Structure formats: C-alpha cells, structure tokens
Amino acid sequence: MFQYSYNTKIGEIFIAEGNGQITNISFKKLDYPIKKSPLIEKTFIEIDEYLKGKRKTFDIPLALNGSPFQIKVWQELKKIPYGQTRTYKDIAKAAGNEKACRAVGMANNKNPIAIIIPCHRVIGQNGDLTGYAGGLDIKRKLLNIEHTTE
Numbered sequence: 035m036f037q038y039s040y041n042t043k044i045g046e047i048f049i050a051e052g053n054g055q056i057t058n059i060s061f062k063k064l065d066y067p068i069k070k071s072p073l074i075e076k077t078f079i080e081i082d083e084y085l086k087g088k089r090k091t092f093d094i095p096l097a098l099n100g101s102p103f104q105i106k107v108w109q110e111l112k113k114i115p116y117g118q119t120r121t122y123k124d125i126a127k128a129a130g131n132e133k134a135c136r137a138v139g140m141a142n143n144k145n146p147i148a149i150i151i152p153c154h155r156v157i158g159q160n161g162d163l164t165g166y167a168g169g170l171d172i173k174r175k176l177l178n179i180e181h182t183t184e
Contacts (some may be wrong), residue, residue: 035050035052035067036051037135038074038078039063040069040072040082042085044172045084045168045172047060047079047133047148048060048061048062048063050064051071051072054095055095056073057097059081059147059148059150060146061168062167063167065072067090071133076094079148092150096151098145098147098151099146099172103129104141104144106129107137107138110129111125111145112151114152117180119155120157121156126138142165143167148168154172155177155180163177176178
C-alpha cells in the first residue's frame with residue numbers, strides 16, 4: 035500500500051493504492067509510504083476532471099474494505115446519479131433496512147473512497163447538509179460542482 039497527494043481546488047487530497055486498486059481517497063494524510071503510480075495518477079486526473087465539471091462518472095478499480103453492511107451502503111451510494119441527492123433513509127431502504135438510518139450514517143463516516151463513492155450526495159431528511167469527513171464546506175463545494183454542471 036502506498037499513497038500520493040495532490041492539491042486541488044477543494045484542498046489537498048490523498049490517494050492510496052494497494053494491489054492494483056484504489057483503497058483510499060482522503061482529505062487527510064494516510065499512514066502509507068509516498069509513491070506515485072500510473073493508477074494513482076489516472077485517479078487524480080479523473081478527480082480533477084470531475085472537480086472542473088468535465089466528468090460525471092469514474093472508471094477506477096476500487097478495493098472496498100468494510101463490513102458487509104458498509105459495502106452494501108457504499109454500493110448504493112455509487113448508484114446516486116450525478117447532481118442528485120438522497121437521504122439517509124433512502125439509502126437505508128435501498129440497502130434493505132429502512133430503520134438503519136443511523137447505521138447508514140456510520141457507514142458514510144467510514145467511507146474510505148471519498149468523491150468516487152459519493153457520500154457527499156447524502157443529506158438529512160429535511161434537506162440539510164449533514165456530516166462529511168472533509169467538512170461541510172467541501173461537501174457543499176462538491177454538490178455545487180454537480181448542480182452547476184448537470
């Protein structure tokens with residue numbers, strides 16, 4: 035496992051790779067050695083295109099490491115269309131347990147692959163922006179990118 039960081043219009047991001055798959059995209063430094071790779075560079079290029087409003091989907095191999103429920107939630111997050119949002123309850127229903135809103139929130143909190151697994155598209159029942167690992171300012175910026183380029 036190794037990582038490389040890039041400065042972007044939303045701040046520094048850290049991209050980690052292991053076994054030919056992206057394992058993490060984070061707004062905080064990870065505990066891996068620093069090394070650039072073709073896959074990390076490709077991932078950055080796609081994220082940069084996304085941040086410029088030129089990309090709506092990603093073509094990156096991902097390694098999802100989590101509990102079965104977390105992985106199910108993350109798979110549901112990937113189904114949220116660009117420029118749209120869902121509530122925690124919507125994701126809980128899609129994951130098979132309408133009452134698991136809090137567990138969905140915890141799975142979002144543990145999402146290791148920010149942006150590509152779009153937990154920023156999950157909002158509160160009343161439409162409010164709620165927690166995001168990168169902070170609400172970054173969540174707002176990501177949603178604004180999507181709403182201005184739909």
